[in-house]
Amino acid sequence: MDGQPSSDIIDEIRDIPLYRTSIEQGFFPILEKPEIARGFPDNWMTPALAKALEEGEAEFVLSTGTNHARMQIIRPPYFLLKTYYRLWSEHPDIADTWHEGCRRVSLTTLLATEHVARVNAKKRGVLPEGVPTLDARRLDERTVYLNLRLDPALWLREDVERMIGEIRTEQRAHPQGRYHLDCSGYHLAHLIRKAREWGLWADFPQPASVITAYEYTPANVRAYLERYLDCPVVDLFGSTELGYLYYSDHNGRYHPYLDRMSLELIPVAPGSHIHSLIVTSLRSPHMPLIRYRSGDCVRTIDGSTDPAKVTRFCGREKExxxxxxxxxxxxxxxxxxxxxxxxxxxxxxxxxxxxxxxxxxxxxxxxxxxxxxxxxxxxxxxxxxxxxxxxxxxxxxxxxxxxxxxxxxxxx
Structure with a gap:
């Protein structure tokens, strides 16, 4: 039957309480988010997971909750970051910036910056700073976060000057003065607009590569970024619980990136060419997801349900x-x-x-x-x-x- 897991997959999930009934009945229904949360974490607990949690090889985290209720999940530390780094290192258009050791400057939500600052403060055994310094916003030796305000439309000139200065600091750390810019397309467009409006654009260091990875980037915004940035601008699609599933090339075409994953597309309504994305993923060993409804919608080039023909991601099913x-x-x-x-x-x-x-x-x-x-x-x-x-x-x-x-x- 379409979408049903193979015997090899069933062997990997046999001990997980959540899937016992499906294994006994020989049928796996679509897994909805409320089912993941019901009885959590006992519905996922196995001896192997308990040991991984005890040894720090697994952790509890929350999904972003941007377009739905926040959901607690279990994953290896730095799961999403490692997926990002691997994809960056293999991407045909921008792998050179990874292998050259370019630093990654991330311009996205204030929540992301605050999370990094809290994690770093916890590691040092101190309280987070009211306004975290550049070093307090370093995720690792390669990545730093810039944004310190909720609404980028309300950035002041001093905010833009600070961010441009911090980008220059990261750029100078590279022998050829190259850096990689990771962003929400909206946030980067705001920064470009304000830098141009205030006569600061000449001071803005051009990135060697750009990834948009945090939310849907409208076509007008992407065209605006490409107009002012002399480098490839590629898009990643994924989620906290799944990692990244697709990447675009410099021409805007999407390609699947399905390591230990498979997809189904199901029309959101009879006759609709908008499809729900149903994912089976063993990528996270602590929380394998079988026929999981991600909540995302896609379209294909011919309206079919072939995941290889996905041409665009068109938002959330609930919206x-x-x-x-x-x-x-x-x-x-x-x-x-x-x-x-x-x-x-x-x-x-x-x-x-x-x-x-x-x-x-x-x-x-x-x-x-x-x-x-x-x-x-x-x-x-x-x-x-x-x-x-x-x-x-x-x-x-x-x-x-x-x-x-x-x-x-x-x-x-």
Whole structure:
């Protein structure tokens, strides 16, 4: 039967309480997040796991919870980082920056920076600093985190000057002055915009390679980054519990990266070409996931359920918007925005009850929308959803408490 684990996989998970009923019945249903949490951690506990926890070879961590409730998981220390480093070292476009020893500068959420600072403080047996120093924000000898504010739109000139200075510090550590920039696409776009606005762009050290890896990067944002960065900009797709599953090349094409993993694609609704991503993974030996619904949605080049034909990741399943024209994903909206208005930077779609939709958006240069762009946005989104839409320019769209942007706000 499609998706059912092989006998070799069953042998590896036989002692895990969560899977006993499925093994006895000879059928593994799709594993949902609530099932992972129910009875945790006893539902995962085996003698081998208990020993690994005791010896520090396994640890409890929380998923990011950006788009769903935070979920406790079990994994080896630095599981996600090691997956990232391996992929970086093997990527056909940017492996040279790994093997040259380039340092990694990470520009992403404040929560990520605070986590690194807390871990380092705990190692030293001290309380975290109110404003962590550069050394307090070093994840390891290779990676440092930059961001010290929740909302990058509210960075001050002094923030941008500090970050550019810290990037220069990392750049100078390399014999050829090269470094690798790891980021949320939104955060890097904010930094570029502000550096240009305040006359600091000439001081910004050009990276040797860039990875966007923390959230969906809209096409307009990616085009903006590529316009100002003279290096490959590649995207990684993955999660805290799974590691990375796909990477893009410099042309934007996605390739599977499925070490000890397999995938199924299941339409989110009958006849839909949006598919749920179902993952079987033995990559984490302490928490193998069998037919796990990651919550992510994808599209394929031909609408089929062939994981090798994935061409884009289009957001979270829980954020699909029901419309008269069918379910609409973040990626679908992004296509409409990109087609209609290349000047749009941030956007947020809001439902208005029976009255239709409002699209709030900022622009890269801060100027109001051109009349043709506003008309185009309202037209394309109306055609996509079958609902009337009003586009409105904003100078600021606040970021979420997680440090990531919500593309959709539904009536509560």
């Amino acid at each position: 699909l918007l029901p419309t008269p024209r069918g379910l609409v994903s973040q990626g679908d909206l992004d296509d409409a925005v990109t087609t209609a208005a290349p000047s749009v930077f941030l956007y947020q779609l809001r439902t208005e009850g029976d009255d239709g939709l409002r699209l709030l958006c900022t622009t890269f240069d801060g100027a109001p929308l051109e009349a043709a762009e506003q008309v185009g946005l309202e037209k394309f989104i109306g055609e996509l959803t079958g609902l009337p839409c009003q586009a409105e320019h904003r100078t600021h769209i606040p970021i979420g408490i997680s440090g990531k942007y919500a593309w959709l706000k539904k009536d509560s």
